Amino acid sequence: MIRKVKYHEIDFQKYTICLENSEQRNWYAKKEVLDELSGNWEILVYDDYKAVLPVPMKKKFGINFVIMPLFCQQLGIFSEKDDVKINDRFLQFLKKNYKVFLYSFNHCNSFSENLKTKKNYKIPVSDYVILRRKKYFKGRKSTAKCAQHLIYKEIEFNTNHIAFIEKHFKGLKKQTDVKKFRDYMSFLHDHNALKLCAAYLEEKLINVAVLVDEHTQFSLLALINDENHKTENGPSFLIDKILNNYIHEKEFNFMGSNIRGIEIFFKSFGGELQEYTYLQSKILEKLSS
Incomplete structure (x- = not known):
């Protein structure tokens, strides 16, 4: 089950453990980095922090929308082993529950759906x-x-x-x-x-x-x-x-x-x-x- 967790409700100890043990581990998903670059973010969680997806947001004209912060290249799904089925569920949840302006997954994330790609x-x-x-x-x-x-x-x-x-x-x-x-x-x-x-x-x-x-x-x-x-x-x-x-x-x-x-x-x-x-x-x- 995937659920939305607001910033003040995040168990940052479990979040950090998930990142540290993840196959996709990267710099941008760290709490202190997202606090600095975004300031307004929450996460999607699968089960008990078996997988997480950070969601950075901005608010304009009273509407919250998802957008990658300046100087932040990749976020996406972090889990012990990249799993296409779980990734697909995260993707559908993100598309259904948010207004996505721009969101970049990380290079380890694979999906059943053909998504556009960028080069690194x-x-x-x-x-x-x-x-x-x-x-x-x-x-x-x-x-x-x-x-x-x-x-x-x-x-x-x-x-x-x-x-x-x-x-x-x-x-x-x-x-x-x-x-x-x-x-x-x-x-x-x-x-x-x-x-x-x-x-x-x-x-x-x-x-x-x-x-x-x-x-x-x-x-x-x-x-x-x-x-x-x-x-x-x-x-x-x-x-x-x-x-x-x-x-x-x-x-x-x-x-x-x-x-x-x-x-x-x-x-x-x-x-x-x-x-x-x-x-x-x-x-x-x-x-x-």
Whole structure:
């Protein structure tokens, strides 16, 4: 039996145990992360927390609707073993009882119904030398090699570096979204889950990779570039250095993308396709097309 559980009624101890023991375990479903990114959420529960599905919501014009929070890629169903029949029941319950504007399941969730998919790219823990020799595109090897005049540093989360990130961040049109990104970085920093990796041209900062630092993987939250130094190939240099330093112990999650040019960039480092399904309202489909 699946039931809806309001936030104040959630048994967070059981919820956390379910997440920790789940096959689909990911960063976004954690209580503290959803509290930060959504603020308004509840869950669907199967039996006694044998499976759970977090439901983030917003309220507009007096109507509650389901929408993925900004900077949150995948949620979905979390259970000890992914089960298509149970997933189907969650899906039908979600569609029947909520107004779904946009909801993304995780890459482990399978359904009988054919749902639309989005693309994500990840690199598993690997030997860097083998990864670079066998998986890098030829052009990416060359580009990374040509950028070796740059200097790699892991930098602090401070006022100067925040100013650089905010000045050069692309894709956030609203000032409220920029603030939300800054607040999320502060949250990550406070939870020891933020890593900032930078490329310098001599003494000048020209690129920053903003990473979510988990125990088993890095997730690329943003790649910030000073367009005045585009020809220096800082993004290729940065990703290559991060992989060189850490891919032997942590996966690298590129966090997307469905934009062709960015997708090719991720694949060129040996990123492996990992699709995930989603529900989207017809209104949002028209706006996105």
